[in-house]
Amino acid sequence: MTPKRSTEDLIRALAGQPVPAPWSPVATLGATLGAGALPLALFLALTGVRADLAGAMTQLAVQAKTVLPLGLGGLAGALAFASARPGQRFALWPLALPLALGMALVLLRLGIGPEATVLAEWVGSTALVCLLSITALSALPLATGLVFLRRAAPTRPALTGALLGLAVGGGVTAGYALHCTEDSPLFFMTWYSLAICLVTAMGAMWGGRFLRW
Amino acid sequence: MTGVLAISPGCDYAGAVVSARLMPARQEAALHRDDSWESLLARANDGDGAAFARFLMVVSPTMRAVIRRRGCDLPADQQEDILQEVLLAIHLKRQTWRRGEPVRPWLYAIARYKVVDAFRRRGAVVNLPIEDFADLLPEEQAASPLALRDTDVMLAQIDSRSAGLVRAVALEGKTAEEAGAALGLTAGAARVALHRAMKRLSEAAGRMMK
Structure with a gap:
């Protein structure tokens, strides 16, 4: 049998197959949000939302430490979904916007805040808890999202995984920020960012392995 | 229609055309309607197997060209193997194309991904020149x-x-x-x-x- 004839046989066989189930972005989003919200709600229920939440939310820095990761997560999620379809064009630069806004807050703090407490604010007292909580709370939604994305067709699996990790890390961080009482941009722009980077790296690693097709 | 037939010899569309003559005019018109790649894939994803077969047939020459351009030092049967991997991937992932969007960028992205993947997997093995094995291969007998x-x-x-x-x-x-x-x-x-x-x-x- 010549190769071309076997290709024609393959085409006939494929045409006889049922249409494969589609990848559903809505289901992926729903499952990932659910898998993220559950452990996060449990965490907040056990450790408690910060007592002064309503009052603190009037401060710009406190708003920023929830809003910025949430915005970053939303952007990254949209890009992760775009990157999961072959041939889609997307730009990564919007991801720099939340980072730029956060850096502006850092500069503002360094410009006008007291100099004596810079180091103490930067190191904080809950940095390790922050890193561990965010990465641990991100594991389940990240794995869930990856399972659903296997139906899609990312032509750059590691990038799609990284973007999903960024989205999940951002979302979880926004929730964790409701618990955390360290309100200096020096703290959260360092440790939240590092935690989100860890989740992103985890996503890139898992994506490169599990999203191949 | 004739263009499609010329591209895909061996496929039994000739039969389809003959039987189309026996169909009511409306159905015959349906057979001859817009045969763009987009239309074929949209119908294929609606469950029209014949449209999907035709889609794969008409994209195969383009896919062959893509593969040949990248791997002209591969023997023809291996290029055909890669083509079959690409066609299989198109089938498995055909629902990730969104109707209303052009098919080509989607198709080329899939082809590039699968072709790069295929060459990565076999590149190291197949690019060894045959001379390296000269003393391992039994001498070719003067044709059986x-x-x-x-x-x-x-x-x-x-x-x-x-x-x-x-x-x-x-x-x-x-x-x-x-x-x-x-x-x-x-x-x-x-x-x-x-x-x-x-x-x-x-x-x-x-x-x-x-």
Whole structure:
């Protein structure tokens, strides 16, 4: 049998197959949000939302430490979904916007805040808890999202995984920020960012392995 | 329609066209409607297997060209293997194309991904030159009797002058020019004659396979 004839046989066989189930972005989003919200709600229920939440939310820095990761997560999620379809064009630069806004807050703090407490604010007292909580709370939604994305067709699996990790890390961080009482941009722009980077790296690693097709 | 038929010989659309004559005019119009890649894939994803077969048939030449451009040093059967991997991927992921969007960027992205993947997996193995194995391979015997008999059967399908030309070049290892000179042909004419003879032979082989 010549190769071309076997290709024609393959085409006939494929045409006889049922249409494969589609990848559903809505289901992926729903499952990932659910898998993220559950452990996060449990965490907040056990450790408690910060007592002064309503009052603190009037401060710009406190708003920023929830809003910025949430915005970053939303952007990254949209890009992760775009990157999961072959041939889609997307730009990564919007991801720099939340980072730029956060850096502006850092500069503002360094410009006008007291100099004596810079180091103490930067190191904080809950940095390790922050890193561990965010990465641990991100594991389940990240794995869930990856399972659903296997139906899609990312032509750059590691990038799609990284973007999903960024989205999940951002979302979880926004929730964790409701618990955390360290309100200096020096703290959260360092440790939240590092935690989100860890989740992103985890996503890139898992994506490169599990999203191949 | 004719364009499609020309691209996909061996596919049984000729039958489809014949039976279309027996169909009511409305259905015949449906068969001849917009055959863009987008329309074919949209119908395929609605469960129209014939449209999907046609889609794969019409994209195959383009996919072959993509594969050949990247892996011209691969033997033809391996290129065809890669094509089949690409076609399988198109089938499995066909629902990730969004209707209303052009098919080509989607298709090329899939092809690029699968082709790069295929070459990454086999590149290291297949690009070893055969000379490296020269002392491992048993020396080729002077063609088995059965193969010679097949060759004679095949060459009997074309006229004796072409057969002589093919025999001289393919079996005795002469160049087209040498073989042509023996038959009183110029170099260019010999190459053309050889090309035509090979084409007729492969057509004859195709007929005999059926």
